[in-house]
Amino acid sequence: MISEMALQTIRNFAMEQNILLNEPMRGHVTFRVGGPADCFVEVCDKEALRKLCKYLKAAGIPYFVMGNGSNLLVSDAGYQGVILRVQGGMNEITVNGTCVKAQAGATMAQVAKVAMEHGLTGLEFASGIPGTIGGGIVMNAGAYDGDMSQVVKSVEVLSPDGEFWTLDNATMEFGYRTSAVKGHAYVVTEAEFELTPGNPAQIKAVMDGLAAKRREKQPLEFPSAGSTFKRPEGYFAGKLIQDAGLRGFAIGGAQVSEKHCGFVINTRPGDTTAAEIYALIKHVQAVVKEKFDVELEPEVIFLGEF
Ligand SMILES: Cc1cc2nc3c(=O)[nH]c(=O)nc-3n(C[C@H](O)[C@H](O)[C@H](O)COP(=O)(O)OP(=O)(O)OC[C@H]3O[C@@H](n4cnc5c(N)ncnc54)[C@H](O)[C@@H]3O)c2cc1C
Structure with missing residues (x-):
């Protein structure tokens, strides 16, 4: 209150x-x-x-x-x-030569599109990731062999003491779905990307190809948070979950997607609870641990009491 x-x-x-x-x-x-x-x-x-x-x-x-x-x-x-x-209120994007600057609230898709329109290649991987630049930087979002760390020149953050700092790529300490600012009370306000000149038609073709792959492989017709778990070293989370016999396994309206076992989906929006999704995530972790002795670490971030 x-x-x-x-x-x-x-x-x-x-x-x-x-x-x-x-x-x-x-x-x-x-x-x-x-x-x-x-x-x-x-x-x-x-x-x-x-x-x-x-x-x-x-x-x-x-x-x-x-x-x-x-x-x-x-x-x-x-x-x-x-x-x-x-999000939408802080979404300015500017282009200067091969450098694209975007405020944290711009979506990755918007920034990738602007880059493409200016004949700049490097952000194609991000065009289908449904998050903001802020979320993408914090998570070092990535797909299809690309991730933020490969194109970020610098990041402006608001420090816990209320100062704006500009951090270069090395200081961001990007790792797999993580960065130095994750979970440390820093707020991303802007990011600068260094891209490479390319052909807009070719860039668009790559983006269209990746979007088609997503539609084919991912259960985009259901609410989800994308891949529920990080990729464990040496394995694929979806394959482990499938091999554990959990394809389609459901708790209430939460279900391991039949199309892609790495996704927990909400099959009954308006009815499914967060508790059901959470219980399913815990169940999947427990079964995979028991069968393969592999710890699945959630990529999804939990907010509030569970
Ligand atoms: C269908 C689908 C497909 C997906 N595919 C991919 C994929 O291919 N690759 C991938 O990496 N992810 C994927 N995701 C997951 C998600 O889109 C990314 O993790 C994305 O980076 C999250 O951005 P967001 O703006 O939605 O962040 P949120 O979900 O709102 O927040 C995520 C985290 O970032 C923090 N955060 C957000 N904005 C800021 C900010 N400005 N400053 C500081 N912290 C901030 C939050 O506090 C939270 O800790 C997918 C999700 C869905 C639903």
Whole structure:
């Protein structure tokens, strides 16, 4: 519950229509489950973001920064605190020669498209990943042999002390679906990509080919958060889950996709609970551990009480 005084302060940094109270999170995440956030704020500029983070930290009010919610499982009890969503309001993209700069709220698809239109190659892999630049940088999002670490020149972050820092690629310490800023109270505000001149038609053909592959292999017709688990060293999560006999296994409306066992999907949006998805994730981990002695680590991030 957010106090009236806290709300008054939040109103100084965000427009009334961008502040939602008791807001169901299921409408803001691709899994389409999740209870209410005490307060949900759509952040439209980085100075407002700085002031909000600074105030919430000083006031001891829990807050969480999200992008497009495409890698989040929010609990049925929701989130007690303030969700700061960095998305459509902070989505400027500029191109200067072979360098593309994008604010954290731009989607990876938008930035990849702008790069393609300017005849710049390197971001094709990101065109089908349904997250923001902020989420993509934090997670070092990647697909089809590409990832953010290969094209990022620098990243602007808001430090826990409320200062803007520019970190170069090496300082970002990108790893498999991780980076130095993951889980460390840094907020990504902007990223700069160094790309290579290419042919727009060829770049588009590559993107179209990757999109077709996704449609063929992934259960895009169901809500999900993409691959539920990280790839364990030396294995493929989907293959292990399939070999464990879990294809199609369901708990309530949560199901191991029949099309791609690496995806846990929501087969009954509006009815499925986050608890069912969570229970299924735990079950899959336990069965794979028992059968193959492999620990599956979730790629999905859990928010709230489970
Ligand atoms: C159908 C589908 C397919 C997918 N395919 C892929 C794929 O091929 N490759 C891949 O890597 N991922 C994939 N994903 C997962 C997801 O799209 C990525 O992890 C993406 O990077 C998440 O971005 P987001 O903006 O949605 O972040 P969110 O889900 O909103 O947040 C994810 C994490 O990033 C943090 N975060 C978000 N924005 C910021 C910010 N500005 N500053 C600081 N922290 C921030 C959040 O706090 C959270 O910890 C897929 C998901 C779906 C639903």
